[in-house]
Amino acid sequence: MTGLRVGVDIGGTFTDLCVLDETGIVAVGKVLTTHDEPARAVEEGLKRTLAEAGLDAADVEQFVHGTTLVTNALIERKGSRTALLATAGFRDVLEMRREHRYELYDLLIELPTPLVPRHLRFDVPERILADGSVHTGLDEEYVARLGRELDARGIDAVAICFLHAFTNPAHERRAAEVLQDVAPRLRIALSSEVVPEIREFERASTTVANVYVQDLTERYLRDLERRLHAAGVRPSPHIMLSNGGIATVDTAARYPIRILESGPAGGALAASAIGSATGVEDLLAFDMGGTTAKLCMISGGTPLVTHEFEVDRKYRLLPGSGLPVKVPVTDMIEIGVGGGSIARIDALGLLTVGPDSAGSEPGPVCYGRGGTEPTVTDADLVLGYLDPGYFLGGGMTLDAEGAREAIRAKIAGPLGVSVEEAAWGIHTSVNEDMANAARVHAVERGKDPAKLPMFTFGGAGPVHGVGVARALGAPEVVAPPAAGVLSAAGFLTAPLAFDFVRSERSAILDLSGEQVDALFAEMEAEGGELLEKSGVDGAEVTHRRIAEMRYSGQGYEIRVPVERGNWPESLVAAFTETYRTLYRRTGPDVAIEVLNWRVVSRGPVPEVTLKLADAVAEGDARKGSRPAYFPADGGFVDTAVFDRYRLKPGDRVEGPAIVEERESTVVVPPGAHCVVGEDASLVVTV
Template sequence: MRIGVDIGGTFTDLCVLDATGVVAVGKVLTTHDEPARAVEEVLRATLADAGPVTQLVHGTTLVTNALIERKGSRTALLATAGFRDVLQMRREHRYELYDLLIELPEPLVPRHLRFDVPERILADGTVDTPLDEEYVARLGRELAVRGIEAVAVCFLHAFTDARHERRVAEILREVAPGLRVALSSEVVPEIREFERASTTAANVYVQDLTERYLRDLEKRLHRAGIGPAPHIMLSNGGIATVDTAARHPIRILESGPAGGALAAAAFGAGAREADLLAFDMGGTTAKLCMISGGAPLVTHEFEIGRVYRLLPGSGLPVKVPVTDMIEIGVGGGSIARIDPLGLLTVGPDSAGSEPGPVCYSRGGTEPTVTDADLVLGYLDPGYFLGGAMSLDARAAREAIRTRIAVPLGVSVEQAAYGIHASVDEDMANAARVHAVERGKNPAELPMFAFGGAGPVHGAGVAKALGAPRVVAPPAAGVMSALGFLTAPLAFDFVRSARSGVDDLTGSAAEALFAEMEAEGEALLAESGVDSAEVRHRRIAEMRYTGQGYEIRVEVPEDTGDWPKPLVAAFTRTYRELYRRTGPDVGVEVLNWRVVSSGPAPEVALRVHGGETGEAKKGTRAAYFPEAGGFVDTPVFDRYVLRPGDGFGGPAIVEERESTLVVPPGAHCVVREDASLEVTV
C-alpha cells in the first residue's frame, strides 16, 4: 500500500494505492498554522483500518508560500566585492519597456545585509584577488551577534571554481556555527550571476522553515502509524528523501503541481495519447502544463511572486528544474469583485480555507468562484466532499447579489455566470500563450482536467481554446496526490562549461557527464536504489553563438563522429520550437545536465467504485445561457458509471471530490480507464 499526500492552498488531499489501483481517497481543509496537522488528520480519517504502508510521497506549497509571504529566515548575502547589488540591479530587461513607474519585487535580502567580500576568481580559474579570510571571520561573528540566521554565498565564477565559497563556509561554521550557510556552487552551479544569487538566497531563506516542517511531518506520520520515512515530491517530477529536500528546499518549490502533471502523463500513456494539455484547478490557483512525448515539459527558469502574473521578469527568479507550467490566481476560492473601472474581476487573491468561500459558512463574506458555481447549480450543496461538508447556497447567492449583481445592474444568475465564464476565459488566454510559446497548437490537443474545480470548468476552457476533447479522470479531485505515486526517485545535476561545439571533444563531454552521473548514483544509493537500476538522461543547453539564451537538447546516445550528432539534435530541436533554423553561425554549449532516476513504480490507475444501481441520481436546475437559462439537468453518479456508458449534455457527473459539467451540445462517454471523455 502506497500513499500520496498533497497540501494545497485550500485542501489537503490523500490518495491510497495498492497493486490493484486506487482504494481510498481523502480531502480535508488545509491547516495553514500547522500544515502537517492536516496531513495527520486526513490520514486518520481515511486510513482507520489500513494495512501496512510501504511508501508515502508528499508534496507541499510551503516553500512557495513562505517566499511569497516573506516568512523565511533573516538572511545575509556575501558576494564578490563590487557585486553585492546584483539582487537589486537584476537585468537590463524591463518587462514593461515604457512603464516609467515599473514595479519590481523587493529582494529577499535587504541592502544593509548584502556584503562585498574581498576576493575574485576569474572565469579560467585564476585567482585575481585572494579571499580575505579575516574579513569573513569578523563578518561571521557580527552577523551571529546581530541575530542573522542564514547566509547565502555567491561569488563570481564560483560555478567554475568553488574554492573561495567552500572556504567561506568553513570559516563561518567555525566562528558562527548557528548560521545556516548556502553556497551557490552547490545550490545552482550555473552561469548568470543574478539568477544564481537569487536562487541561492531563496534556498537558504526557507531552509530552516522547511526542515522544521519536515521533521514535524515525520513525527506526526510516526504517531499516525506510518512506518517508512516519507519521500518528498520535487518540482521536476522526481522524488527525494527528507534529508535531500531539507538540504535543497528550493527544489520542492512546485511539488504539488508537478504531481498533477505526472498523473496526466500516466493517464495519457494508458490511452496512447502522448501529447495533451493538463489543466489543474484547485481551490487557490489554476495551472496548465504541456505533456509532450508522454512526459511533462521541464524548465529551468521559474519566477516567484510576480508583480504581474503573466509578465515574465516581474518576479523573483529561481534557477531550478521545475515542471513547465503556467499558473494563474483563479481557483475555487478566488474572490470576485468590481474593480475601480466598474468591471468584474476574479482573483488573484483567494479566500483559501480560512475563511473560505461564503458558502463554507466559516466567516467568508466575499463571493468566490465556488459560490458562483453553487448558485449556477453545478455543485450540490448536500454532496460537497461526498456530504462531509454542506454548502450554504442562500449565503452564496446573497453575497453575489450585493457585491456583484447590484453594482453591475444584472441578475444574480448573470453575475454568477459572469464569474464562471471570466475564469474560463482567463485560463484559456493563459493556456493559449503558454502552448504557442512552446510550439504547440492548443486546438489540436485534448485537455486533461482535474483538481477539485477542474472538471467543472474544463469544458468551458476547452471550448474557449478550441480544444477538441476534455478528459476528466477518476479521483480528479486528488489527482496530484495520485501523480506523486507515479514518480521515480530522481535528481538532476548541472555543470556550466561554455564552449563552441567545434572546440569540443567527446572525451571532455564524457568526463563532465560521468562526474554528474556518479553524483546521481551516490545520492540515489542513500534511498536504497542499486546503481544498476539508475538511469541517466543527458542534456546539453545550446544556442547559436551570439544569442542571449539557450534551448535544451537531448544528447544522442550515439555520439560517434563527435560533434555532428549533437549539432544535428540542436538543429532539429530548434526547428521544432521555432519552425525555422537560425543564422549561418557557429553553435555553442553553455550547460551540461544529467537527470539521474531510479526505476519508475508500476502503478495501476484503476479506481475502485464498487457501487451498483442506477447511474442517474436525478435532476436539478443548472444554468446554461446557451439553453436559455436554468434547465432540468440529469445528475449522474460517477461510481456507478461503467466503461462504454455515454450521454449528451447538459449533464452533471458527481463524485466525492469533484464534479464534471457537460454543457449543452457536448457528449460524454466513459473510457476503459474510467475517465470521462467529453467532446465539446
C-alpha cells in the same frame, strides 16, 4: 510493493490524500488545509481516510508528499533573517537584477522586494576570473569578523555567491569554513552547490531563496516525520521535487528550493501516466484547485521541464516581474484563479476575479466559515453546477443562500444585473483567463492548443474544463477518476531522481567526444551515489544527458537531448531539430555553442495503476435532475445528474448533464456528450 502507497498534496484550500495498492486507488480523502500547522491536516486526513476505508497505517510501504510551503514562504516573506556575501562590487545584483524592464512603458513598474535587504548584503574582498584563476585572494579575516557580527546581530542564514564560483568554488567553500568556525549556528548556502551555473543574478537569487526557507522547511519536514510515525506509518516520507522526481527528507531539507513546485508536478505526472496508458501522449494538463489553476504541456508522454521559473510575480503573465529561481521545474503556467478566488468590481467598474483567494480560512461564503467575499465556488453553486448537499460526498453542506446574497451585494447590485448573470460572469471570466494563459503557454512551446485534448483535474477543474476547452477550440476533455485528488495520486508515479548541472561554455567543434563523456560521467557518478544512499539499487539508476545550446551571439539557449556516440554530428542534428520545432526555422550559419551540461539521474519508475480498485456500484447511474444555468439555451435548464461510481465503461451521457463524485463534479453542457473509458475516465467531446 505489495503494501499501501500514500500520496498527500497540501494545497491552499484543501489537503488531498490518495491511497493505492497493487490493484489501484483504494481510498481518497480531502480535508481543509491547516495553515498554522500544515502537517496537522496531513496527520488528521491520513487517520480519517485510512479509518473510513478500513486500512491500517502499518501496511503503508511508501508515503510521498508535496507541498506549497516553500512558495508561500517566499511570497509571504516568512523565511529566516538572511545575509548575502558577494564578490566586492556585486552585492547589489539582487536589486539591479538584469536592468530589464518587463513592461517598457509602465512608469509605475513594480518589482518584488529582494529577500535580503541592502544593509545585509556585503562586499567580500575576493575575485575569481571566468577561467577559474584567482585574481584576488579571499580576505578570510574580513569573513571571520563579518561572521561574528552577523551571529551577534541575530542573523540566521547566509548565502554565499561569489563571481564565477561555478567554475572554481574554492573561495565559496573556504568562506563557509571560516563562517562555521566563528558562528556554527548560521545556516550557509553556497551558489556552487545550489545552482552551479552561469548568470549572476539568477544564481544569487536562487541561492538566497534556498537558505531563506531552509530552516522553515526542515522544521516542517521533521514535524511531518514525527506525526507520521506517531500515526503508525513506519517508512520515512519521500518528498516530491519540482522536476517530477522524489527525494528523501534529508535531500529536500538541504535543497528546499527544489520542492518549490512539488504539488503541481504531481498532477502533471498523473496526466502523463494516464494519457500514455490510453495511447494519448500529447495533451494539455489543466489543474484547478481552490487557490490557483495550473496548465502544463505533456509531450511524448512526458511533462515538459524548464530551468527558468519565477516566484511572486507582480504581473502574473509577464516574465521578469518575479523572483527568478534557477532549478528544474515542471514547465507550467500558474494563474491565481481557483475555487476560492475572490470576485470583485475594480476601480473601472469591471468584474475581476483573483488572484487573492479566500483559501480554507475563512473560505468561500458557501462554506459557512465566516467568509464574506463572493468566490468562484459560490458562483458555481449559484449556477447549479454543485450540489449543496453532496460537496465532498456530503461531508460538507454548502450555504447556497449565503452565496447568492454575497454575489447580489458585491457583484450583481453594483453592475445592475441578476445574481445568475453575475455568477455566470464570474464563471466565464475565469474560463477565459485560463484559456488565454493556456494559449500563450502552448504557442510559446511550439504547440497548437486547438489540436490537443485537455486533461482536467483538481477539485474545480472538471467544473470548468469544458468551458476552457471551448474557448481554446480543444477537441475533447478527459476527466480521470478521483480527479479531485489526482496530484496526490501522481506523486506515486514518480521515481527517485535528481538533476545535476555544470557550466562550461564551449563551441561544439572545440570539444572531443571524450571530453564530453568525462564531464557527463562526473555528474552521473554523483547522481548514482546520491540515489544509492536513498535506497536505489545502483544497477537500476538511469541517466539522461542534456545540453543547453545556442547559436553563437544569441542571448539565451535551448535544451537539447544528448545521445551517446557519433560526436558531434548527433548533437548538431538534435539542436537543429529542436530549434526548428520551437521557431519553425533554423538559425544563421554561425558556430553552435553549449553553455550548460545537465544530467538527470533517476531510479526505476514505480508500477502503479491510477484507476479505482472498487468495482462499479450497482443500480441506476442517474441520480435525478436539477436546474443548471446555460445562458445559450435560455438560462436554467433541467439537467440530468449522474453518480460517477455507477457509470460503466462504454456508457454515454448526453449534455446537459452533471456527473458527481466525492471530490469533484464534471459539467457536460448542452451540445456536448461524454463517454466512459475503460479506465473509468470521462471523455467529453465538446
